[in-house]
Amino acid sequence: MILQFTIFHIILALIFPIFPPLTSAQQEDGIIAQQGCNSTCGTMSIPFPFGMKEPRCYADKWFEIECKLDNNSQNPKPYLKSLNLEVNNFYLDLGLVEIMNPIHRPNCRKYNNNKTVIINLGGGPFIYSQDYNKFLAVGCNNLAFIQSSGNMVGGCVSICDDNNINSNYFNLSSDGCNGRYCCETSLPMHLSEYNATLQGLRGPNISECSYALILSRRWVYFDGLSSYLSTYYLENFNKLEDMEYAPAMLEWEILNDMLINSTFQLPSDSYSNCYDSQVTSINNRNTGRQCQCFSGYFGNPYIAGGCTESEVFNNKNNRSKKSAIVGVSSSLGSIGFMIGLWLLHKDMKKRMIKKRKEKFFKRNGGLLLKQRMSSGEVNIDRTTLFTLKDLKKATDNFNKNRVLGKGGQGTVYKGMLVDGKIVAVKKFKVEGKVEEFINEFVILSQINNRNVVKILGCCLETEIPLLVYEFIPNGDLFQYLHDQNEDIPMTWDMRLRIGTEIAGALFYLHSIASQPIYHRDIKSTNILLDEKYRPKLADFGVSRIISIEATHLTTVVQGTFGYLDPEYFHTSQFTEKSDVYSFGVVLAELLTGKKPISAIGSGEYQNLASYFIQCIEEDMLFDIIDKRVTKEGEKEHVVAVANLAYRCLELNGRKRPTMKEVTLKLEGIRGLNKKLSAQQNHEEIELPEIEEHQPWDEFSTSSSLQIVDSQTYSTDSEVMHIIELK
Structure with a gap:
């Protein structure tokens, strides 16, 4: 009888730890408001730091709740008084x-x-x-x-x-x-x-x-x-x-200013945990505090004594104590049996974890990935299958302080591997669809180009799949171009180099890779800048590998406003010239310093591509060119790049150049620019009295130089360029 009682309690002790954590719905059963404060509005409970009427009942005026009737209901409803917005529900544990x-x-x-x-x-x-x-x-x-x-x-x-x-x-x-x-x-x-x-x-x-x-x-x-x-x-x-x-x-969070300027203090008991938060920060600094009850406790962590032991957790502790008392009085055989059960539980837990990982592996497209690996689509030599343990350690358990950025596909964290290598870990938001994750992994594993971000591996044994990339430290081109840093300015030489190298990367994807690859989302936010401000093309989630014989790809229209090829938008047929159009917008961004879509007042927006074309056709190019480009660049070179961007933005895709043509022409312009810079530096040293260049206003756009296919040579035979009078 004693042995049966012991086994019963051991089984209970083994089962209870795998019960799921309590939800916020149980908060209604515990203490949720400050003592003496009304915590109900209609049918809804109002938890502190939110509160009504008296200032002591809420943490700050921002959290004040007004309980009032509206025209469509007989029951009063809670409103955030500071914002005049009706409240539907509170989730304290999620903030x-x-x-x-x-x-x-x-x-x-x-x-x-x-x-x-x-x-x-x-x-x-x-x-x-x-x-x-x-x-x-x-x-x-x-x-x-x-x-x-x-x-x-x-x-x-x-x-x-x-x-x-x-x-x-x-x-x-x-x-x-x-x-x-x-x-x-x-x-x-x-x-x-x-x-x-x-x-x-x-x-x-x-x-x-x-x-x-x-x-x-x-x-x-x-x-x-x-x-x-x-x-x-x-x-x-x-x-x-x-x-x-x-x-x-x-x-929401409790702002630091609220804690400084108020008598309200966060609790410091042993059942809740309050930690620094960055909810309202745009600079990754601590702006406030958030609190949670420890596992096994529920209630309101923002009130002293608000977190109480759950009934299930309390019962588990009571049963554990009784089991210990009975176990001490049991025979050595019972103890041995207990050890056996514990080992059995441990083994079962390992099996459960293994099955769970296998389940996630299949759900995240592991079988599809294995199939592509066996077919040779994935370059296994350049990729690693990371474990969740490795990546948790690398990212400090996916700490919020490690977030590099968030987007439509997921969140990117900065991490450091055991060998000291800095990496970027992307945590996908796939919602049961893994095509973009598998697609990006397969495509990037095949690409070997210095201007395309490198993939290092992936992890499929988690609920949400993870990709691991090389870490690119200096953000993206959009941020760098539109929020310029005076310490490291966006010079004309740098703009020309970035445009040339990204063109080369697209040329590689379209024509040099073993099978043509259409990127399908070329934009300045997908161009990252490394420690030397060299560009790296990123985000291949919607990219596609095309058969050599195919001329286009028919898909549901996807893309980003301002960069989307109008021809693709109307026909749903994506061609390599659709990438050329998007690159033309990036080139226009580099020349003008303007955003692809910008507000011009009263709910109206200006499309950079359309405005850029209009300015060129009306001989008003230099009304839109960035002042720094005007100051630093030779007019012939700037006009040549502008004309190239104009050709890329042709509405008729067949009239646009290929990325091979674009790359060769940009390289030619860049070669001329380097040569001219070298000559100017030499002349400044040897011939300081030389006359200055003609001012900008003495030139006309209509008589400027334009890049074409024919080749001519400068007086220095070592420098070859591809120019012709317009």
């Missing part, structure tokens, strides 16, 4: 609050509201969560933009064949939000203010009722944030007709 966010809905008769939605969180402790929100646009043949601080930070295109958004047969849960009727994109990091706008594909006006909104991912996808949600909130877009607001997630 999230769900609010109802306004929907931009032009040309909708029911509400007759064509105003642009403008939201500003006021520089407080709140930001729109990048991880838990999406920007959605719903409508027919529309361009949707999200703008912040005067800059366009995101956008997407929604297209309809039948021009009828009220199609009842369209269902979000089955069709997805992939550009037909509905499109989506990720939010930028640290978004605290924005305005959403819509314009037609064929003009600025919207012809049909359309919608643009930030929406919580848990209302679009069943992604495990709330396990009781297994259906889609927007199964049919007809629901939007009756909605003025949509659920969105705000991340």
Whole structure:
């Protein structure tokens, strides 16, 4: 009897550790508000640091809740008073609050509201969560933009064949939000203010009722944030007709200033953990604090004594104590049996971990990757299969302080391997789809070019697949070009070198690689800069390997506003000349220092490619060229590069040059530039009295030099260039 009792308790002790952690829903059973404070508004509990009425009931004015009735409900609802936004739910353990966010809905008769939605969180402790929100646009043949601080930070295109958004047969849960009727994109990091706008594909006006909104991912996808949600909130877009607001997630933290200027203090008991946070920081510095209850405890970690032991955890401890007492009085045979059970449990746990890794390996495309490895598509010699243990150690368990950046595909962390090598680890957001992850791994493993970022390996034994790249320290070209550092300025020589080397990388992909590769997302944010500011082409998630005989690739339109080939957009046929168009936009960026899409006031945007073409055709090139380029570059060289960019931006893809032509011409211009610089340096030393060059205004764009296919030679026979009078 004693032996059976002992075994029963041992089995309980072995089973309970694998129970899942408690969720935030259990907070209602514990202490959630300061003593003497009202913690209920209607049917919702208000947890501290949020609170109502008296200042001592909330941490700061930003967290004050106003409980009020609205016109459509008899029950009072909580509102964030500082932002006047209705609150749907609180998630203390995740540092999230769900609010109802306004929907931009032009040309909708029911509400007759064509105003642009403008939201500003006021520089407080709140930001729109990048991880838990999406920007959605719903409508027919529309361009949707999200703008912040005067800059366009995101956008997407929604297209309809039948021009009828009220199609009842369209269902979000089955069709997805992939550009037909509905499109989506990720939010930028640290978004605290924005305005959403819509314009037609064929003009600025919207012809049909359309919608643009930030929406919580848990209302679009069943992604495990709330396990009781297994259906889609927007199964049919007809629901939007009756909605003025949509659920969105705000991340928050207790700002350092609040702790300094308030009598409120974070708890320091042994059941909760408060740590530095960077929720509102754009410079990776500590701006506040967040708290969590330790494992096995639940409640409110922001109140002293707010974290209490869970019933399951308490029962487990009680049973463990009883088992220990009975075990001491048991025979040596019982102890031996206990040891046997422990060893059995340990073995079972190893098996479970192994099966879990195998499950993740298969789900993350491991079998597909093995198939491609066996077929020779993946260069095994240049890649490594890393373990999760290796990468956790390298990234300090994926510490937030190690985040290099976030994007639509995932988050990139800085890490250091055991051998001291610095790497970048990309943690994908695949949501069950692994094609982009496998595609990027396969393509990069085949490429050996100094201007393409190198892949070092991957890890497939995790819930989310991981890719490991060489670490590129100086960010991307977009940041460097548009937020210039006076200590290391973007000179004309540097712009010319970056353009030439990226052209060479694309030439390699299109013509020299064993099979042609179309990048499909050429943009300045995908051009990284190494320690010597040499460019590295990155982000091959949507790239494709093409058979040598193929002339184009027919796909769903994907790309980035401002860089997207108009011909591809209208035909869905991507060719190598589509990459040439996108490169032409990058070349125009380098010449002008302007962004591909920029706001020009009152909800209107300027497309750099169109404006650049217009300036060249109207002989106004130097009205748009960057002042530094004008000052440092020879006019003939600048005009030659501008004419080359103009040819790359031809609307008719057949008239665009190949990347081979582009590379040769840029190399020719760069060779001339180097030669001229060397001559000028020599003349400055030997002949200081030599006359200066003619001023810029004495030249005309119409009589400038243009790069063509024929070859001519300078007076110095060692320098060959490819120029001809326009």
